[in-house]
Amino acid sequence: MKAAATMIAAAAPAARSAAALSSAVAQIWAWLGAVPDPEIPVISIVDLGIVRDVRVAADGACDITITPTYSGCPAMQVIADAITDALHAHGVVQVRLHNQISPAWTTDWMSEAGKAALKGYGIAPPAQQVIDISGLRAGGRAAAAAVSRRAALAPTVACPHCGSQHTEITSQFGSTPCKALYKCLDCREPFDYFKCH
Numbered sequence: 001m002k003a004a005a006t007m008i009a010a011a012a013p014a015a016r017s018a019a020a021l022s023s024a025v026a027q028i029w030a031w032l033g034a035v036p037d038p039e040i041p042v043i044s045i046v047d048l049g050i051v052r053d054v055r056v057a058a059d060g061a062c063d064i065t066i067t068p069t070y071s072g073c074p075a076m077q078v079i080a081d082a083i084t085d086a087l088h089a090h091g092v093v094q095v096r097l098h099n100q101i102s103p104a105w106t107t108d109w110m111s112e113a114g115k116a117a118l119k120g121y122g123i124a125p126p127a128q129q130v131i132d133i134s135g136l137r138a139g140g141r142a143a144a145a146a147v148s149r150r151a152a153l154a155p156t157v158a159c160p161h162c163g164s165q166h167t168e169i170t171s172q173f174g175s176t177p178c179k180a181l182y183k184c185l186d187c188r189e190p191f192d193y194f195k196c197h
Ligand SMILES: [Zn+2]
Pocket: 159, 160, 161, 162, 163, 164, 184, 185, 186, 187, 188, 189
């Protein structure tokens, strides 16, 4: 840990080389890859795709840019604290967090490893692409109608327990607002579905 922290410090001031800087950034990505999502601890915040950018500034501070999974996600403060704590534990003294709202997080940013971990945890990963903001750009009432129509669609989701497609939605909101609650009609198990955004 001490050596790594020294590496970050060495990468910071005037003497830094591009190679030292990029290895410091890679090290920080690796540390963040070990920070679990507070809501779904089997997936890291990096696999979830919410860490957008990592930089080591000239003053030695780490600038971390994160994008919430949806606006107003209550877990974001917990995630911000977890990032700061993790980097402090590795000897990074100064951590600056930046929230980037746009472009909005999409489930496309979730890694394949992340989707596999979700499934192993009994949460069905996002089943399809539903992102379409063309209606939003048009603005107004038509856009709102298009969005609400889209949100009302319940996609066919395979059961994470038995793989059956014979499932039905029980509630638009599961254990967190990011998820919907489904029930498998074959194995009878309820499960969370991580909604597409
Ligand atoms: Zn099932």
